[in-house]
Amino acid sequence: MTALSDVSSHAMASARWRISEVAFWVLALACAFLFPSRYLIMTDIVRLGLFALSLDLILGYAGIVSLGHAAFFGVGAYSAGLLALHGIINEPVIALVAAGFVAAVLGFLTSFLVIRGVDLTRLMVTLGIALLLEALAERFSDITGGTDGLQGIEMQPILGLFTFDMFGKTGFFYSLIVLFILFLLARRVVHSPFGLSLRAIRNNPLRAAAIGVPVNRRLIAVYTLAAFYAGIAGALFTQTTALASLDVFSFERSADLMLVLVIGGTGYLYGGLIGAVVFKMLQELFQSITPQYWLFWIGLVLVVIVMVGRARIHRWVLFVPNLVIRQFAGRKAAVAVPEGDAS
Amino acid sequence: MTIALETRGLEKSFGGLRVTRDLSLKVMQGARHALIGPNGAGKTTVINQLTGVLTPNSGRILLEGHDITGLSVHKRVLRGLSRTFQINQLYPDLTPLETVGLAVSERMGRGGDWWRRMGTRDDVNAEIAEILSRFHLLDVMTELTSTLPYGKQRLLEIAVAIAAKPRVLLLDEPAAGVPESERHDILAAVAALPRDVTVLLIEHDMDLVFSFADRISVLVNGGLLTEGAPDEVARDPRVRAVYLGEAADA
Numbered sequence: 156m157t158a159l160s161d162v163s164s165h166a167m168a169s170a171r172w173r174i175s176e177v178a179f180w181v182l183a184l185a186c187a188f189l190f191p192s193r194y195l196i197m198t199d200i201v202r203l204g205l206f207a208l209s210l211d212l213i214l215g216y217a218g219i220v221s222l223g224h225a226a227f228f229g230v231g232a233y234s235a236g237l238l239a240l241h242g243i244i245n246e247p248v249i250a251l252v253a254a255g256f257v258a259a260v261l262g263f264l265t266s267f268l269v270i271r272g273v274d275l276t277r278l279m280v281t282l283g284i285a286l287l288l289e290a291l292a293e294r295f296s297d298i299t300g301g302t303d304g305l306q307g308i309e310m311q312p313i314l315g316l317f318t319f320d321m322f323g324k325t326g327f328f329y330s331l332i333v334l335f336i337l338f339l340l341a342r343r344v345v346h347s348p349f350g351l352s353l354r355a356i357r358n359n360p361l362r363a364a365a366i367g368v369p370v371n372r373r374l375i376a377v378y379t380l381a382a383f384y385a386g387i388a389g390a391l392f393t394q395t396t397a398l399a400s401l402d403v404f405s406f407e408r409s410a411d412l413m414l415v416l417v418i419g420g421t422g423y424l425y426g427g428l429i430g431a432v433v434f435k436m437l438q439e440l441f442q443s444i445t446p447q448y449w450l451f452w453i454g455l456v457l458v459v460i461v462m463v464g465r466a467r468i469h470r471w472v473l474f475v476p477n478l479v480i481r482q483f484a485g486r487k488a489a490v491a492v493p494e495g496d497a498s
Numbered sequence: 499m500t501i502a503l504e505t506r507g508l509e510k511s512f513g514g515l516r517v518t519r520d521l522s523l524k525v526m527q528g529a530r531h532a533l534i535g536p537n538g539a540g541k542t543t544v545i546n547q548l549t550g551v552l553t554p555n556s557g558r559i560l561l562e563g564h565d566i567t568g569l570s571v572h573k574r575v576l577r578g579l580s581r582t583f584q585i586n587q588l589y590p591d592l593t594p595l596e597t598v599g600l601a602v603s604e605r606m607g608r609g610g611d612w613w614r615r616m617g618t619r620d621d622v623n624a625e626i627a628e629i630l631s632r633f634h635l636l637d638v639m640t641e642l643t644s645t646l647p648y649g650k651q652r653l654l655e656i657a658v659a660i661a662a663k664p665r666v667l668l669l670d671e672p673a674a675g676v677p678e679s680e681r682h683d684i685l686a687a688v689a690a691l692p693r694d695v696t697v698l699l700i701e702h703d704m705d706l707v708f709s710f711a712d713r714i715s716v717l718v719n720g721g722l723l724t725e726g727a728p729d730e731v732a733r734d735p736r737v738r739a740v741y742l743g744e745a746a747d748a
Contacts, residue, residue, distance in 0.1 A: 166617025349612035364571035
């Protein structure tokens with residue numbers, strides 16, 4: 156039956172790897188060798204990218220807005236720090252996963268508060284939870300070190316083999332590999348029936364329920380997964396910097412994350428990664444021009460993006476690459492934001 | 499004959515406004531039942547209570563003898579009560595393939611699979627293919643729903659509802675707004691619905707109602723005015739007064 160094979164091949168089409176995606180990851184790996192003196196900032200970008208990927212899972216795919224995503228980042232960061240500091244789990248990879256799970260548990264518990272209500276409620280609830288955790292971390296300073304943060308974290312070698320070096324080379328490769336693995340998992344998830352049901356929920360929850368989608372259960376699941384990702388990002392932060400201080404919970408961290416996704420775009424997984432690169436580079440650039448007022452410029456960029464529309468900017472930026480692709484490969488532009496995302 | 503869908507003494511008020519008044523309906527197994535009534539009669543409120551979007555103030559809803567009054571929307575769908583929407587509530591940026599695929603996956607209990615890519619289960623694919631071809635959507639299955647002609651969108655609407663394999667299907671004005679040239683396809687699709695599916699049709703269009711229904715209930719001011727075979731209802735002077743009179747004005 157040809158209809159059947161048509162259906163299956165078309166259904167799988169969206170999950171197929173595109174050339175631009177392969178190019179993206181090759182480029183990311185190439186950076187490691189092209190800029191050996193910039194490991195620290197590149198690690199920073201990778202971490203931010205992973206963190207943004209986490210927010211994209213709930214914002215871009217399920218339509219849950221959050222101004223408190225740093226809650227999970229912070230819990231992951233402190234978990235990894237405490238595990239290492241007290242020698243509970245010395246091996247970084249296992250500690251990383253454990254920290255992710257702690258964040259996931261928190262995500263699961265708070266998801267019941269978040270899934271109810273509309274966008275504004277969600278913004279306030281997520282913001283409130285992050286503030287609450289920050290205050291708790293400050294209050295229980297005997298555990299968290301209070302405003303001084305966790306002091307004297309010493310990281311053991313990864314898998315017992317790779318020692319964290321002072322140039323951050325190990326840290327960078329470690330972070331990049333973690334990002335890549337979690338990206339593959341996220342890619343799998345968003346192209347699954349589960350991922351499709353999330354898109355349906357984002358578009359119209361009532362309709363999704365009328366099709367038979369258990370809306371709340373799906374939202375809880377994805378929120379928990381996103382918390383796991385954010386927890387891992389936080390744990391990476393602690394492990395690669397040997398620091399965990401109260402600012403891991405800060406409002407700025409959650410707000411920056413929104414900026415990253417506004418820059419990169421939501422709902423196609425690469426938005427967070429591209430956004431992280433652009434955001435950090437802009438930050439570097441503006442800080443070198445006007446150390447005091449770089450936020451002014453970031454704000455300006457944000458306003459321009461929102462006013463002009465991201466889709467249009469992407470079209471301008473990708474005009475030449477797409478032209479090349481069309482010329483050489485004779486196929487439609489591979490690098491593109493879904494048009495429906497323009498709003 | 500068994501009763502497929504039943505309401506007993508359904509009541510719903512918004513503030514002081516009683517929009518459903520002591521409504522007791524019986525839809526028989528395999529019936530082609532139409533629920534008609536003038537604008538503002540409360541038809542949509544009834545549908546929303548049947549599907550679980552609204553909770554009635556009192557009264558009960560039974561699906562094949564089981565009380566479903568307290569069930570959530572998606573659980574009713576899984577129990578076999580599916581609906582179409584009057585105004586376009588399809589997913590504009592999903593394709594017919596994805597939309598039908600979603601419904602089929604959910605019904606087969608595969609909607610939560612997060613480790614498996616779409617299109618890798620043959621049983622799901624076979625059913626998607628069957629439904630898409632039955633509703634003449636195979637040739638447009640990879641196009642975004644928002645770009646489809648309106649008639650095709652209405653067909654997709656019915657296809658999605660059927661994909662849930664309902665035993666009772668609520669059709670909410672299936673042909674509303676469809677241009678004359680595309681109407682035939684919709685009416686044919688409605689007429690070709692499997693006989694074992696009980697259909698409750700909510701409709702304004704009298705031609706469609708009288709060509710399709712074997713039983714008609716007339717809703718006025720939230721309460722049941724009369725009920726019976728199409729010719730009885732057509733002869734009823736009260737119906738002519740409230741309903742056909744209004745239609746003549748319009």
